[in-house]
Amino acid sequence: MTRIKLAIGCLILSLGVTVNAKAQSFDDYVLSLKHQALEKGYSQPLIDEAFNNVKLRKKVIYSDKNQPEFRLTLDTYIPRALPKWKVAKARKLYKQYYPLLTKISAQYHVQPRFIVALWGIESNFGNLTGRYDVMSALTSLAYDGRRRAFFERQIMASLAIMKKDGISRSTLKGSWAGAMGQVQFMPGTYFAYAVDGDGDGKSDLWNSVPDALASAANYLNKIGWRDDMTWGRQVHLPKDFDLKTLDIKSAKLLSEWEKLGVRRYSGQALPTRQIKARLVVPDDRNGRIYLVYHNYETLLKWNRSNYFAITVGSLADRIAYPPVDLR
Numbered sequence: 429m430t431r432i433k434l435a436i437g438c439l440i441l442s443l444g445v446t447v448n449a450k451a452q453s454f455d456d457y458v459l460s461l462k463h464q465a466l467e468k469g470y471s472q473p474l475i476d477e478a479f480n481n482v483k484l485r486k487k488v489i490y491s492d493k494n495q496p497e498f499r500l501t502l503d504t505y506i507p508r509a510l511p512k513w514k515v516a517k518a519r520k521l522y523k524q525y526y527p528l529l530t531k532i533s534a535q536y537h538v539q540p541r542f543i544v545a546l547w548g549i550e551s552n553f554g555n556l557t558g559r560y561d562v563m564s565a566l567t568s569l570a571y572d573g574r575r576r577a578f579f580e581r582q583i584m585a586s587l588a589i590m591k592k593d594g595i596s597r598s599t600l601k602g603s604w605a606g607a608m609g610q611v612q613f614m615p616g617t618y619f620a621y622a623v624d625g626d627g628d629g630k631s632d633l634w635n636s637v638p639d640a641l642a643s644a645a646n647y648l649n650k651i652g653w654r655d656d657m658t659w660g661r662q663v664h665l666p667k668d669f670d671l672k673t674l675d676i677k678s679a680k681l682l683s684e685w686e687k688l689g690v691r692r693y694s695g696q697a698l699p700t701r702q703i704k705a706r707l708v709v710p711d712d713r714n715g716r717i718y719l720v721y722h723n724y725e726t727l728l729k730w731n732r733s734n735y736f737a738i739t740v741g742s743l744a745d746r747i748a749y750p751p752v753d754l755r
């Protein structure tokens with residue numbers, strides 16, 4: 429008897445955290461979420477709808493734990509992320525939606541080309557918004573426990589969206605990680621920053637282009653975007669430039685970088701405007717190197733990835749240069 433107890437004890441010890449996290453069944457966990465929602469003041473019918481048929485999705489948890497390691501460099505990544513057809517589509521949609529974009533830009537102070545670039549990168553301009561049942565995805569990720577508090581906040585935000593905009597549970601579709609609609613907002617971001625761009629009284633980021641584009645601009649504005657400057661630019665370093673001993677992470681005026689021999693990628697002098705920039709070296713000194721401004725940090729708040737921010741900035745540049753014929 430003692431030996432068996434000891435053996436069980438050792439087994440539990442060796443399983444460690446996993447045993448504790450999974451002590452509660454998925455169904456019990458969903459029940460605890462429903463209690464939490466009730467305590468927050470949501471009505472029973474809304475809670476029942478929100479958690480109806482919520483399923484434990486092992487594939488979602490697997491995706492979360494096995495995100496592919498990045499082995500590409502920017503030199504191979506950028507051409508893949510921005511094929512010619514995507515740039516052409518961005519420029520075409522920029523022209524098509526220019527009157528709407530101008531209105532949104534005046535209201536939220538974000539240049540239209542960046543709004544279109546984010547739309548293109550996040551969902552291929554509304555064509556890839558994700559087919560996962562977001563409530564099941566979020567509940568599975570929360571149940572798994574790796575980032576429980578974060579995902580529980582997203583679950584409660586989903587209920588808040590349903591209540592505020594009268595959005596049905598079946599509408600809440602998105603990526604396996606819970607990002608929803610044409611600009612792929614997590615529910616917390618959706619609730620806090622989605623706006624009604626077409627004036628029908630709801631924020632519908634799945635079906636309404638004006639809602640999606642206005643919401644992207646509103647979010648950028650609220651997290652600090654400045655429409656009087658761009659995001660940054662690719663640069664060329666002199667051969668003797670010392671990446672190791674120079675404090676490249678701290679921001680310096682463009683004139684200081686100029687003195688250190690940094691030039692535009694074309695070889696021309698840097699702009700003379702007195703703004704601060706920092707150097708970003710995502711790969712190594714043989715890879716693409718950028719001087720980035722304030723708005724780059726804003727893009728990182730949207731998605732904490734240099735590759736993401738550089739891709740969005742590069743697409744925005746390819747919308748602007750050469751200029752789109754708006755006639």
Ligand SMILES: [Ca+2]
Binds near residue numbers: 623627628630632636
């Ligand atoms: Ca709307």
